[in-house]
Amino acid sequence: MAIQEMLKLDVTQRIIEAAKSKAEELNVKEDIAIVDAGGNLKAFARMDGAWLGSIDIAMRKARTTRFFDAESAKLGKMSQPGQPLYGIEFSNGGLITFGGGIPLEDSSGTIIGAIGVSGSTVANDVKVAEAGADVCRKSKWATA
Amino acid sequence: MAIQEMLKLDVTQRIIEAAKSKAEELNVKEDIAIVDAGGNLKAFARMDGAWLGSIDIAMRKARTTRFFDAESAKLGKMSQPGQPLYGIEFSNGGLITFGGGIPLEDSSGTIIGAIGVSGSTVANDVKVAEAGADVCRKSKWATA
Amino acid sequence: MAIQEMLKLDVTQRIIEAAKSKAEELNVKEDIAIVDAGGNLKAFARMDGAWLGSIDIAMRKARTTRFFDAESAKLGKMSQPGQPLYGIEFSNGGLITFGGGIPLEDSSGTIIGAIGVSGSTVANDVKVAEAGADVCRKSKWATA
Amino acid sequence: MAIQEMLKLDVTQRIIEAAKSKAEELNVKEDIAIVDAGGNLKAFARMDGAWLGSIDIAMRKARTTRFFDAESAKLGKMSQPGQPLYGIEFSNGGLITFGGGIPLEDSSGTIIGAIGVSGSTVANDVKVAEAGADVCRKSKWATA
Numbered sequence: 001m002a003i004q005e006m007l008k009l010d011v012t013q014r015i016i017e018a019a020k021s022k023a024e025e026l027n028v029k030e031d032i033a034i035v036d037a038g039g040n041l042k043a044f045a046r047m048d049g050a051w052l053g054s055i056d057i058a059m060r061k062a063r064t065t066r067f068f069d070a071e072s073a074k075l076g077k078m079s080q081p082g083q084p085l086y087g088i089e090f091s092n093g094g095l096i097t098f099g100g101g102i103p104l105e106d107s108s109g110t111i112i113g114a115i116g117v118s119g120s121t122v123a124n125d126v127k128v129a130e131a132g133a134d135v136c137r138k139s140k141w142a143t144a
Numbered sequence: 145m146a147i148q149e150m151l152k153l154d155v156t157q158r159i160i161e162a163a164k165s166k167a168e169e170l171n172v173k174e175d176i177a178i179v180d181a182g183g184n185l186k187a188f189a190r191m192d193g194a195w196l197g198s199i200d201i202a203m204r205k206a207r208t209t210r211f212f213d214a215e216s217a218k219l220g221k222m223s224q225p226g227q228p229l230y231g232i233e234f235s236n237g238g239l240i241t242f243g244g245g246i247p248l249e250d251s252s253g254t255i256i257g258a259i260g261v262s263g264s265t266v267a268n269d270v271k272v273a274e275a276g277a278d279v280c281r282k283s284k285w286a287t288a
Numbered sequence: 289m290a291i292q293e294m295l296k297l298d299v300t301q302r303i304i305e306a307a308k309s310k311a312e313e314l315n316v317k318e319d320i321a322i323v324d325a326g327g328n329l330k331a332f333a334r335m336d337g338a339w340l341g342s343i344d345i346a347m348r349k350a351r352t353t354r355f356f357d358a359e360s361a362k363l364g365k366m367s368q369p370g371q372p373l374y375g376i377e378f379s380n381g382g383l384i385t386f387g388g389g390i391p392l393e394d395s396s397g398t399i400i401g402a403i404g405v406s407g408s409t410v411a412n413d414v415k416v417a418e419a420g421a422d423v424c425r426k427s428k429w430a431t432a
Numbered sequence: 433m434a435i436q437e438m439l440k441l442d443v444t445q446r447i448i449e450a451a452k453s454k455a456e457e458l459n460v461k462e463d464i465a466i467v468d469a470g471g472n473l474k475a476f477a478r479m480d481g482a483w484l485g486s487i488d489i490a491m492r493k494a495r496t497t498r499f500f501d502a503e504s505a506k507l508g509k510m511s512q513p514g515q516p517l518y519g520i521e522f523s524n525g526g527l528i529t530f531g532g533g534i535p536l537e538d539s540s541g542t543i544i545g546a547i548g549v550s551g552s553t554v555a556n557d558v559k560v561a562e563a564g565a566d567v568c569r570k571s572k573w574a575t576a
Binding site: 266 | 326327352355356357369370372374376378379380383
């Protein structure tokens with residue numbers, strides 16, 4: 001019997017739908033990836049016309065975020081030349097340290113995964129990821 | 145303007161739903177991956193409790209299938225010791241050549257992608273992948 | 289706040305100690321790796337004189353085991369030429385499908401990780417891994 | 433008979449314990465990796481709640497340190513844009529060149545391995561690594 005997962009597929013799909021709706025509202029096309037608490041892919045969707053190169057970036061943003069339990073953009077500030085974490089991107093098979101990765105917390109504030117979005121400007125990617133994370137934050141399932 | 149995609153996200157999601165329903169009917173837990181005509185991931189879903197190791201296998205089955213426009217199982221017969229394609233798994237960063245990968249054809253019979261399923265016996269994986277491929281075959285969108 | 293881990297370091301270290309004691313009893317030298325429920329490395333130890341090549345194999349055995357929630361040897365039976373999972377080793381960056389990987393269950397029977405052992409004959413590797421898994425099975429911490 | 437190792441497992445485990453104690457004193461959670469003179473992993477421990485992304489970074493810091501027999505931070509100064517070793521991180525499958533990697537010397541000053549620590553600020557990582565290296569420096573075993 002395997003351990004019970006905290007990030008269920010039905011909630012994951014609602015997170016993706018919310019992110020997609022936000023992307024449509026902003027008129028952008030995004031790749032959306034969601035990883036669970038172990039950093040393993042739970043679901044992915046590529047909107048029609050979204051960049052092929054963003055498939056991998058969305059996944060890496062999600063993984064980077066869960067790996068350090070922080071928005072991917074936060075890491076990027078510390079990884080600039082002259083900053084403390086310069087070159088951290090070379091670890092873990094390649095990190096992505098600009099915005100678009102947001103931790104997924106349940107309603108108790110526990111981090112249970114991460115969402116990574118890529119396909120538009122970083123500012124838009126972050127907005128779309130936030131829309132997904134909001135759905136997770138409002139869910140009660142993970143604390144039940 | 146990028147090339148118009150033949151495999152749309154909404155159909156892709158219906159394919160995944162059909163595969164998931166079949167898996168539930170069979171009482172198995174599956175990882176389901178769908179790639180487009182370019183062999184690039186379009187969508188992915190991991191059912192609750194499905195194997196972590198099947199994330200990668202489902203994706204590779206889909207990719208292997210589209211790479212050679214044939215069910216992954218067909219390749220596996222030819223890659224056995226002494227057979228013509230022995231060792232083909234070493235190519236393309238690692239192929240998976242047992243059953244569970246099925247080409248996605250539209251209603252005109254054109255191959256527009258592939259589905260890869262992993263998580264149960266190969267026989268069940270194939271049934272689940274077929275349920276997804278059926279949805280695609282009955283769709284008219286791709287020929288419109 | 290990150291999700292609470294079920295496989296704690298102090299238990300992990302007791303598992304490694306038990307495996308090491310078994311190896312000493314058998315007069316063999318082993319590499320011992322333990323991954324958590326997410327398949328991520330929790331702890332590792334290489335006994336003095338153990339093979340360098342077994343560092344990676346022990347880790348892969350542990351990961352393979354958790355990826356499919358089954359002893360690594362079980363997979364190996366199904367991955368032989370002519371068998372259903374022939375070539376599965378090409379997935380997940382390289383699986384190891386011979387014996388020496390055992391799921392780690394807590395006292396409730398829930399799988400919370402895996403142990404992988406490499407360094408001697410497969411028969412000895414399995415015995416050493418079992419000694420580690422026994423410690424985990426007798427622990428109450430994961431059900432508390 | 434294989435070459436006799438200078439970095440024994442029992443000392444390695446005492447090094448890890450000392451590093452862990454320092455981390456607890458500082459109230460931080462660290463991933464701790466130790467490599468031997470050949471740059472190969474000897475032992476690893478991830479403290480409860482420590483970042484998943486630091487598993488790989490701790491190992492790379494240790495390897496980077498032994499590869500050039502210098503604290504990882506020293507390399508980082510020379511790898512900044514415009515500096516002599518700019519881009520050195522691309523070598524060896526990915527180096528990590530910020531602080532947290534310290535050479536392990538025995539009481540004679542001979543370098544016999546390296547410790548890499550990741551999980552907190554670079555300043556804390558260095559302190560924790562130093563606590564581990566101190567244990568090694570005070571040991572007589574390696575010169576016996």
